[in-house]
Amino acid sequence: MAPPADTRIAVTTTGFRLVADGAKPFRQYHFLLSANGSTHAVGGRFSVLEKSLRDKTDPDWSAASSAYFPSFGFFSDMIHNEANVQSRAEDLRAYLDRLLNLPDEGRLVSSAAFHTRALGLNASDAFTQVLKAIGTERRRRADAARAAAAAEQAAILKQQHDDCAFAQTFNSRLAYANMPPGGLTTITFPRPMTFELRNRMWGWGDARIKGPGGLPWFHMQRTNASLFGELFKNANFVITTMSGEPLLMLQERFRWMNYEYDLFRVDPRTHAAIPVCKIVRSWTMFAITDVYNITLFGPGIHGACPVQCAGRWPNRFTLHTNGAGAAQVNKRIFALMDTYHVEVAAGSDVLLYLGIACAIDRIHHEVEDERNRRR
Numbered sequence: 001m002a003p004p005a006d007t008r009i010a011v012t013t014t015g016f017r018l019v020a021d022g023a024k025p026f027r028q029y030h031f032l033l034s035a036n037g038s039t040h041a042v043g044g045r046f047s048v049l050e051k052s053l054r055d056k057t058d059p060d061w062s063a064a065s066s067a068y069f070p071s072f073g074f075f076s077d078m079i080h081n082e083a084n085v086q087s088r089a090e091d092l093r094a095y096l097d098r099l100l101n102l103p104d105e106g107r108l109v110s111s112a113a114f115h116t117r118a119l120g121l122n123a124s125d126a127f128t129q130v131l132k133a134i135g136t137e138r139r140r141r142a143d144a145a146r147a148a149a150a151a152e153q154a155a156i157l158k159q160q161h162d163d164c165a166f167a168q169t170f171n172s173r174l175a176y177a178n179m180p181p182g183g184l185t186t187i188t189f190p191r192p193m194t195f196e197l198r199n200r201m202w203g204w205g206d207a208r209i210k211g212p213g214g215l216p217w218f219h220m221q222r223t224n225a226s227l228f229g230e231l232f233k234n235a236n237f238v239i240t241t242m243s244g245e246p247l248l249m250l251q252e253r254f255r256w257m258n259y260e261y262d263l264f265r266v267d268p269r270t271h272a273a274i275p276v277c278k279i280v281r282s283w284t285m286f287a288i289t290d291v292y293n294i295t296l297f298g299p300g301i302h303g304a305c306p307v308q309c310a311g312r313w314p315n316r317f318t319l320h321t322n323g324a325g326a327a328q329v330n331k332r333i334f335a336l337m338d339t340y341h342v343e344v345a346a347g348s349d350v351l352l353y354l355g356i357a358c359a360i361d362r363i364h365h366e367v368e369d370e371r372n373r374r375r
Helices: 046-053 063-067 083-099 112-118 126-175 352-375
Strands: 010-019 026-035 038-045 193-199 207-210 216-222 235-243 246-255 258-266 273-282 291-296 305-312 315-321 324-331 338-346
Touching: 010 038, 010 083, 026 046, 026 083, 026 126, 038 046, 038 126, 046 083, 046 112, 126 235, 193 352, 216 324, 216 352, 235 305, 235 352, 246 352, 258 352, 273 352, 315 352, 324 352, 338 352
Parallel strands: none
Antiparallel strands: 010 026, 026 038, 193 207, 193 338, 207 216, 216 235, 235 246, 246 258, 258 273, 273 291, 291 305, 305 315, 315 324, 324 338
16 A cells, blocks of 8 residues: 555656766666655666665665666666666656655665665654654554454454354344244344355265354254265255254245245244245246246335346356345355355345355256256
8 A cells, every 4th residue: 555645755857967987877766755844855877776776785675676677778778878768767666656655664765774775864864753753654554554454344243243143043043033933034134144055075965154253153954964965855954053953945946947945934933833934946948047036025124026146056046125235145156055145135135145146056966867867
């Protein structure tokens, strides 16, 4: 990050004089450094500037000062060709500007060795004190920025833990406190939330669901799993809290060329399964991508409305309701297990769209297995 404007050191070119009173003519380049109302002139022939500015012996700026230094230009006339001379002068000016305004928290401009050898300053020179003050201010601001970033990160981590804790208790403690029997509620947040779905190895469809910050939020468990894996169709899954409280049931209904899923919320008081969503994969002979029809049931809080799908599962697959984006799914490539990232939009029902993503993933795998069996 570049230094703020009030701590920036300006560099301007004041001349590139031709010196021809010796055995070999050369150019002298002159620059004016300006900061906080003070100025200082520096300059010399190219070889002298290179030696002082690209000092390799001082660790304070040896690495930084080597970068971007103009090339020597062995095959170009840098003495009499004015265009080349002007270009070199601008390159030197730009190099000085970068060097004096490095995002190094003021270490270079505070270096006594840099003042003495690179800029030709004495310890008592007023401009030296200006540079040191600028270095101190840059360091103070960098420290303040780090402290602010650390505080922001701490706030984010606390929010992530608070959200995760809320997800573990909302169903039984808060969400249904004033809901009539059979009523529907949602778990929503005023910010986008990104979740990771990862199928468990040898889990017969089981998955673990992590929320923001990699915190464990939910489990997806198959309730009629068997040692024969996919032999038994019409599996039933339940998404639970980390303590095992059931939140959402997913019932698949797979028949020849027909793939459906019904989603039910679980009332924590009666344990009744309340229908909230139906997912149907439409069979089309010439479709390039799978087509899913998703309907939300009313008269609950979701309202009776369809969910529109766009994209091709499982990458950049989006879900929309009433024209507004609700969730997007992306599969992580080069993973040992199927891993998906589901970003749920602010204000959208986290549990609902995680359930939809899990259901479509199950349908997609069954369709792919059927295609492979036919080959």
